[in-house]
Amino acid sequence: MRIRTKLTAGFGAIVATLLLLLGLSFNQFSRLSDANAWDRHTLEVLLEADQIANAVLQIQNSTRGFMLTGNESLINIIPQEEESMRRHVARALELTRDNPQQQARLKRIGPMAEDWVQNVIHPLLDKRRELNKQVGVSQQVATAADVLNGAKVIADVRKLLAEVSADENRLLAERSAEARELRQSQAWLLGGGGALAVLLALGIGWLLLRALLGPLSVLMQAVGRIAAGEQSARVAVVSNDELGQVGMEFNRMAQTIQDSQAREQADSSALRAKVDALLEVVSRAASGDLTGKVTVAGDDAIGQLGHGLSRMFDNLRALLNNVQKAGIQVTTSATEIAASAKQQEATGVEQAQTSVEVLSTTKEISSNTAQLLQTMESATAVADYTTSATAEAQDNLKRMDETMQHMVSATDSISAKLAALSEKASNINSVLTTITKVADQTNILSLNAAIEAEKAGEAGRGFSVVA
Structure with missing residues (x-):
């Protein structure tokens, strides 16, 4: 091999090893990024579920306070919470497009919550407003049937949200375990690949030094012998470079x-x-x-x-x-x-x-x-x-x-x-x-x-x- 071929092959092997290591690392990093993205996606779904639950709870608490006190200021946030509930349900549906089971649950939650707001909350608010116009009438507005009907709807909504959260938590655990494995494999890849690249570079450097300095040393010795007057001095040719x-x-x-x-x-x-x-x-x-x-x-x-x-x-x-x-x-x-x-x-x-x-x-x-x-x-x-x-x-x-x-x-x-x-x-x-x-x-x-x-x-x- 020529010296140029030796140098090209040596540094090419090192560069190829580094490129292979970078490619594998990039692949692992991409998979790790995907795993992190899925974790973030799961957390977003859980957040949307919590936001839905918070909106329902806020509507329920504001309605109860208004029913007890008749204070209109307590129900000023109900329209905002209704809009927030609808927005978070739509966002949760968008996020769970790849999960049919979650889609089915969320599609049940939306109509149930909307029916609860329209058929339970709004009638109760109207009754309380009519009561506020009358003097000396009893403070009780909601009947036992209204209360039981609303409680059952809320329980069903919360049950569905709990199932959504449980399913997302399960996915989060699986994806976290996969991310940990990817991070561990990434660490092994970087450590082992780096050690392999260093050993390869040292080996190739040693071989190149041996291939270059050995013949040069022999040539220098022969030149010195010729300069000293030994006309029979010759160089042992061991390569064709x-x-x-x-x-x-x-x-x-x-x-x-x-x-x-x-x-x-x-x-x-x-x-x-x-x-x-x-x-x-x-x-x-x-x-x-x-x-x-x-x-x-x-x-x-x-x-x-x-x-x-x-x-x-x-x-x-x-x-x-x-x-x-x-x-x-x-x-x-x-x-x-x-x-x-x-x-x-x-x-x-x-x-x-x-x-x-x-x-x-x-x-x-x-x-x-x-x-x-x-x-x-x-x-x-x-x-x-x-x-x-x-x-x-x-x-x-x-x-x-x-x-x-x-x-x-x-x-x-x-x-x-x-x-x-x-x-x-x-x-x-x-x-x-x-x-x-x-x-x-x-x-x-x-x-x-x-x-x-x-x-x-x-x-x-x-x-x-x-x-």
Whole structure:
């Protein structure tokens, strides 16, 4: 895997875990909100039932007070309570649309209460008002039948309201238990999910640090060994990511440098051997031994120098052979002249013949002298060629010196490249230091965020998980 893929997979796993945790938490929160809404709905229904009961009780109490005292101020609130009773019954019907049993009870309560108000309360109020217009009439207005009829209606209304309240209380208990279970599961989800996210983040962080810092440490060690002069240092490539490719390129670079140095050392050794061989042959020639053979060959400067020296020594050997031949001829001519002189002294008769022989011998001597002169001219030409060959050898030695200078420059260039490599290794070390500082700062920010979320209490629990 590439480093980018590793980082993406690691942080993607953490983000996916957090998103999954947030999704589950949101689902639990939605269910908990729904449970709370149903609790609130049940409390509203109970409140409406209590309001209906309070309105009925208020109408009943106001009617009783008016029947006993005849004070009109006591029944001023009855119209308001009647309207309140009707409004709360309608509201209760609206709230219990999803509960057929409650709907049936409330639909019975409405007509019963309305019939009680119209057929019991209002007639009693009218009777009491008529009584107030008469003087000296008994204070009793309601008959036993009126009282019993109204009491039965009120009892039925209260019984129905009690059933409504009991049913809603049962639903409230069930929904409260469900809400408690949801809150407990929410707590377990947040705690377990948060712990899982933290463990996952720690594991992924450890794996990423191991995957990044391990190869970098090995690479830094190899660079240090190369910088210390150990040209055989190599990096163990254990992955195929960018760091593995860097390791392979580093190994190839180190191998190239090592091969270049080996070639330079081999070339230097071969050059030294060639120069030593040439110096040996020249030293023997300087001491008078021209039998040495030049074995150096090639198209380079040293090879050309060896070829020139070989030709020079061949020409010198040929010149010496020619001089030796000319000396032998001169000696032979002198011997012949001496023999001719003795023969002249010995016989005068053969003087003419001897004179002829002397003449021919003189011609031969002249010819030998001319040949010797030609041989000396050849020796002079060979000496001139030797001088030019020596100058050419000096030029070749100068070119060899320039070549050695180029080799020194190449060595300096390799040293500069090694210095640049060391500088890049230092840059990698600084980048690693920056990554470590950023990780430390990220940990500090996460810790501060967690502390602030803990200070926020219940409101910061969600942010604490994110932190």
